Amino acid sequence: MPKKGNRKRLKFKAGDVCSESVTVADYADADPALVKSGRLKKAVANAVEKEVQLLRGLEASQGAVEEVLSSAASANADALDSSDEPDPDEEGGGEVKVACKKKNKRRKESTENSIGEDYPVDIWLMLSSYIRPEDVCKFALICRHAWTVTCTAAFWTRLYRRHYRVDVELPCHLKPRSIDRMRCLRASVIRSLFHLYEPFSSRVSNIPALPESTPTTMLNSKCLLFWVKKVSGTRQEPLWEFYFKLMKPQGHSKNGCAKSLRSPKQYEDVHLNPDSDCYVLQVTTLNFIFIHVVMGMTLAQFKINVSTDMRHHRVRLLFQDSPLHRGKKRADLGGTQVVLDPVHSVKLMDWWHPQYPSLPHT
Known part of the structure; x- marks a missing residue:
């Protein structure tokens, strides 16, 4: 093995080319202190390839030249992979690593800043x-x-x-x-x-008045407001509309992504919407029904079945003081029960619905 600091450079003339001109020993004897893993550096590999190119016109040594070319190409590829890596055995290897990291970081930042245009x-x-x-x-x-x-x-x-x-x-x-x-x-x-x-x-117009998933999604909704309005029916008989303004339970709101982005302070009034997480349950009955006050209570149960006269519907709402925690079964704690029978129609409206009532008296 040669001593440290000695560089082996392969030089040969065209007349000396034969199967013994470039051997595996030329790569195996490379100084590992100069090149990581005992590989030839890029400069040495390029020199070998350049001299081999000069010999391509010789017919007598065509087989040896092809062997040298393949060996030089593999050495060149290995040198490209290892030429930029610092040798951990050399002194100051840690400083070289830090310098390379800083250089790569600056290159990455400049690349990110150069992509795209910033328009006003x-x-x-x-x-x-x-x-x-x-x-x-x-x-x-x-x-x-x-x-x-x-x-x-x-x-x-x-x-x-x-x-x-x-x-x-x-x-x-x-x-x-x-x-x-x-x-x-x-x-x-x-x-x-x-x-x-x-x-x-x-x-x-394509949205159903009461989606099939309504009885499930409405659970744990808090009743914010309740009012009754008298309207005229088709047969000159008055109808009574019972409105329950409910707040959607946590986890069912569709505005989670929008809330994560806070609008600029000068436009907070523009984005203000007190009804963003609310919907109104409208139940229309054929006559007036007295019910207890349920404002501030949580909806625990919602059922719709056939009325006793078999011609209309019957709506049953159960309100309790405390919401149901996820993963726990609700104990039979009673609560306030609201039964509306007979029911003419049931409708659930989001805050953007055209028929959503803006004020209780409208």
């Missing part, structure tokens, strides 16, 4: 004028500036004016003179789109 908010606000209502979420997910635009009052005001039609009858709280205010602007515009925008209004 004004351009995103201009582009938002061409966004369809159903694509607002996709537009807000493009970048932070696009999301900031969807938080502004100008975005929601333009969206409302773009789809407003005079021939459509709107509730008083959704008319243009009421949309001018900043408070709850986003919620008001979304509600108005279910009256003005055809794709949204047709979507509501």
Whole structure:
């Protein structure tokens, strides 16, 4: 084995090429102190390959040249893998590692900063004028500036004016003179789109009045408000509508992702929506039924079955003081029971539904 510091460089002339010119020993005897794992460095491998290229025209040594070329190519590939790695046996190897890490970090940061373009908010606000209502979420997910635009009052005001039609009858709280205010602007515009925008209004008509999963999803909902309204029936007989404003239980809200992103402080009033996690259960009966006050209580049971006259429905609601914890069975603690019979219709409405009552007296 050669001493440390001695570099072996393979040099030979064209007339000396034979099967013994380049052997395995030339690679095995390479100084491991110079190259990691005893491999030839990139410069030595390139020198071998360059000299072999000069010998490709010799016919007598064609077989030896091909052998040398294959050996040099494999050595060159190994050298490429190991040339940038510092030798742990050399002094200052730790410093080389730190320097390489810092260099790679700077290269990565420069690469990340060079990808894409940063456009001002004004351009995103201009582009938002061409966004369809159903694509607002996709537009807000493009970048932070696009999301900031969807938080502004100008975005929601333009969206409302773009789809407003005079021939459509709107509730008083959704008319243009009421949309001018900043408070709850986003919620008001979304509600108005279910009256003005055809794709949204047709979507509501396809929603069943009472989905099949309602009895399960309504459990543990808290009753925030309760009121009764008298309406005229089709046979000149009055009907009574019982409204239960319920708050969705934790874990069933669809606004979890939206809540994780807090809107800018100057636009908090725009995104304010007290009914964001609420829905209203409307039960229409043929006559007035006296029930106990259930505000502040939790819905523990909801059942719909056939009425005693076999022509209508019967609704049974059970309210309790405390909610049911997940994974535990509810003990029979009684509670307040509400029985509505006979029932003409049952409807469950989210806060954006066109028939969602905004105030108890409406």
